[in-house]
Amino acid sequence: MDSALIPQGVKRCSLGKFALFIGIVGAVLLWGVYAMLLCWLKGLNQTNMNDYYGFALWIWADLAVIALGGGAFFTGFLRYIVGKDELKNIINYAVLIGFICYSSALLILAIDIGQPLRGWFIFWHANVHSMLTEVAFCLSCYFAVLSIEYLPLVLENRQLNKVPFFHNLAHNMHEVMAVFAATGAFLSFFHQGSLGGVSGVLFGRPFGFREGAFIWPWTFFLFTWSAAAYGPCFTLMLTRLIEKVTGKRLVGDKCVDLLAKISGWMILTYIIAKIADTLYWAWVTAPEAGFTLMDFYSNNPVYGIWILVLEIVIGGIVPALILVTRKGRKSSFLLVTAVICGVIGVSVNRWVMVLQVMAMPVMPFDTWAMYYPSWQEVATTILPVAYGVILVALSYRYLPVFPQEKELNS
Amino acid sequence: MNKSRGQSQPKKYGMVIDLDKCTGCGSCMVACMAENNVPFKKDETNKRDSITWMKVYRLTNGKPFPDHDICYLPRPCMHCEGHNGHSPCVSVCPATATDYSNETGIVSQIYTRCFGCRYCMAACPYHARYFNWWDPVWPAGMEEMLSPDVSVRMRGIVEKCSFCFHRYQRAMDKAHLEGRRDLEEAEYQTSCTQACPVGAITFGDLNNPEHKVHQLVKPDNAHSGRPQAPNAFRLLERLGTNPKVYYLSDREWVRRAGDNYLKGEGTIGAKH
Ligand code: SF4
Ligand code: SF4
Numbered sequence: 301m302d303s304a305l306i307p308q309g310v311k312r313c314s315l316g317k318f319a320l321f322i323g324i325v326g327a328v329l330l331w332g333v334y335a336m337l338l339c340w341l342k343g344l345n346q347t348n349m350n351d352y353y354g355f356a357l358w359i360w361a362d363l364a365v366i367a368l369g370g371g372a373f374f375t376g377f378l379r380y381i382v383g384k385d386e387l388k389n390i391i392n393y394a395v396l397i398g399f400i401c402y403s404s405a406l407l408i409l410a411i412d413i414g415q416p417l418r419g420w421f422i423f424w425h426a427n428v429h430s431m432l433t434e435v436a437f438c439l440s441c442y443f444a445v446l447s448i449e450y451l452p453l454v455l456e457n458r459q460l461n462k463v464p465f466f467h468n469l470a471h472n473m474h475e476v477m478a479v480f481a482a483t484g485a486f487l488s489f490f491h492q493g494s495l496g497g498v499s500g501v502l503f504g505r506p507f508g509f510r511e512g513a514f515i516w517p518w519t520f521f522l523f524t525w526s527a528a529a530y531g532p533c534f535t536l537m538l539t540r541l542i543e544k545v546t547g548k549r550l551v552g553d554k555c556v557d558l559l560a561k562i563s564g565w566m567i568l569t570y571i572i573a574k575i576a577d578t579l580y581w582a583w584v585t586a587p588e589a590g591f592t593l594m595d596f597y598s599n600n601p602v603y604g605i606w607i608l609v610l611e612i613v614i615g616g617i618v619p620a621l622i623l624v625t626r627k628g629r630k631s632s633f634l635l636v637t638a639v640i641c642g643v644i645g646v647s648v649n650r651w652v653m654v655l656q657v658m659a660m661p662v663m664p665f666d667t668w669a670m671y672y673p674s675w676q677e678v679a680t681t682i683l684p685v686a687y688g689v690i691l692v693a694l695s696y697r698y699l700p701v702f703p704q705e706k707e708l709n710s
Numbered sequence: 711m712n713k714s715r716g717q718s719q720p721k722k723y724g725m726v727i728d729l730d731k732c733t734g735c736g737s738c739m740v741a742c743m744a745e746n747n748v749p750f751k752k753d754e755t756n757k758r759d760s761i762t763w764m765k766v767y768r769l770t771n772g773k774p775f776p777d778h779d780i781c782y783l784p785r786p787c788m789h790c791e792g793h794n795g796h797s798p799c800v801s802v803c804p805a806t807a808t809d810y811s812n813e814t815g816i817v818s819q820i821y822t823r824c825f826g827c828r829y830c831m832a833a834c835p836y837h838a839r840y841f842n843w844w845d846p847v848w849p850a851g852m853e854e855m856l857s858p859d860v861s862v863r864m865r866g867i868v869e870k871c872s873f874c875f876h877r878y879q880r881a882m883d884k885a886h887l888e889g890r891r892d893l894e895e896a897e898y899q900t901s902c903t904q905a906c907p908v909g910a911i912t913f914g915d916l917n918n919p920e921h922k923v924h925q926l927v928k929p930d931n932a933h934s935g936r937p938q939a940p941n942a943f944r945l946l947e948r949l950g951t952n953p954k955v956y957y958l959s960d961r962e963w964v965r966r967a968g969d970n971y972l973k974g975e976g977t978i979g980a981k982h
Contacts, residue, residue: 425806663835
C-alpha cells in the first residue's frame, strides 16, 4: 500500500506487519509519555530521587546516549574532514542514530528539571563558569546541526524527492555538508568534554573530581575521547542488530572494517589515558581529599571494585585488542563481542560518573546513599529507546539510509 | 567594605558552633524552620526529602560502654568561599541562581531564577541544599503566621540556609535610617543562634576582631588558612571548600570526625 514511498529496488515487509510492530513499540512509548506527563504535572516527587541523591537514572541515560551518539560527529569528521570516503555507506545511519540520541538527551533534560517552564533560564541567565551552561549551549547547537544533517535524508524519500525544490535542496545540502560536519565536530568536542567536566569539577566530591589543565578537569578530555572511540561501536552494534532483524546485509565489510579499526585504535589510546588518569586519581587526588581508592568501592551493596574492572578491562582493553587486530575484525563473533563490550564500557563509565558520584559518602559520618528508580523514572528512560526504535524503523522503511542495501542483497 | 573601622576587609559573616556544649535538642532546627517559612510535607517519614536548612547530625565514637561517646553536630549551609569565592555550588549553577556576596560572604539563593537542575546539590558535599519535591503544605491557620520577610518557595527549586539574610537586610535598613553604615554585633544574629538554649552557636563577622566569632577561632593568627584555636575545625576542610562555619571541640575523635583523616594522619589541634 505504501510501496510508492519505499526506496526503489529494495524490499520491505508488509504494511500490516510494520504497523503491528510500530503499534507494540508505540505502546511502550505511550507508557513513557504518561510517566513524563506525571513528572511534568505532579513534579519530581514521582521519582525516587532525594536530597542525598539528586541525579536520577535518566541522567545516566542522558550521558550514555550522548556518548553513544558520538558516532555521528566522529564518523562525520572522518568522512568529510579526514576524507575517509568508504564511510559514506554508514554516515546516514550514524547521523540518524546521532539525531535520535541528541533529541532524546534534550527531552530527558526537559523532564529532569524541577521547573521545566524555566528551562530557558540556562541561556538567559547563563553562568559562564558552569559546565552545564556549556553543555546546554553546545547540545542545542549540535542538535540543530544534526537536524540539518538529517534533513537531506528525509528529502531523499522517493516521493519528496520528486519535488524539484526538495531535490535541489537535498543536493545542495550534501554539497555543503562538510561545513556542518566540521561545525558538529567542533561543538561535539566541547559538549562531550563539558559533560565530562560536570562531575570532574565537583571538588566537593572526590569520587568525581579530577585535576586538569586550565579550567578543564581530565574528565573533560576523557569524555570527548571516549565518545569518539565508543560512538562508532554503538553505530556498528546497531547496524548488526538491524541486519539481524531485517535479515539483510546493509553495510559492506570494507566500511565496517574501517570504522571498527579506527574505533579500536581510539579505544586503545583512550583506555591508556583512562588508566593513567585512574592511577593519578588513586595515588594523588583521592589521598589529598582523605580517601583511599578502596573507600570508593567498599562498604556498600553494589559498587564493588568489579565495576572498575568491568569498565577498564572488559569495556576497554578487551574491545581495543579485538578491534585493532585484523583477525578480530574479520570474525563476526569477535567483532560483535567487541562492540558490545565497548558499549557496556562507556555506559559503565557514564554510570559511575553520574550515579556512583552521588552515592559515595563524603562526610566521614555519612553512609552510602543507595537509590532505586521509580517506575516513572524507568518508563521515562525507556521512552527515548522506544522513540528511537520507531524513528529507525520509519527511516529504514522510507528513506535511503543504507546506500549499499540494493547492491549487497541483489 | 567596612571603611568605618578603618579596614579594607569586607565583612565575612560566619558561625562558630561549640560541639561540647550542643545537647542535640533541635531548637536550632525548629527556629530555622519557623523563621524561614520552611514548608511541611504531608508525610515526613522520609527524612531524605524533608527540608531542614539546619540539620543536627548525631555522631558517635563507635566505642562500647563505658567509653561510648556521642556528639551532636548542627549543620547549616557552610557559606563556602571555595577558591576565590568559588563555592562548590556557586560555580556550577548554570543559571546564576546562587551567588557569593563579596559584601557579606554569604551564599545566596535566588529562588525565582532557579530552574531545579540540582547541579548545586550534587556539588555540595555537606548536603546543605534541599529541593522542593512537593508543593508546600501549611497546616490550617499557619498561612497567617508566615514570616513576611522570607519568600515562600515553590515546588521544583532548590533552597538552603541563608544565614537569615533577611535579618541582615532589616538591620542594615535600620542602620541606614540612623545614618550608619555599619552594624553592631548584636544587630544581626541568625534565628538558630538566638534559639540555642545553651549558647552553643555564635554568629558574627569573622573579619572583625571585636566579634566573638573572630576571637573564638582567631583566624588572624592562622597558618595556611587553618584556625589557630587548637580545638577549632571545619567540616571537610581539606576539600578546599573553605567553609565559614567553624566547630569547636576538645574531643579529638570529634575533630577527626570532621574530615576524612587517613590512617596515621595527625589531627588538627592535637597536642604533639
Ligand atoms: S555548604 Fe553547600 S550549599 Fe552551602 S555554600 Fe557550601 S557548597 Fe554551597
Ligand atoms: S538547581 Fe537551581 S540553584 Fe541549583 S544549580 Fe540548578 S538552577 Fe542553580
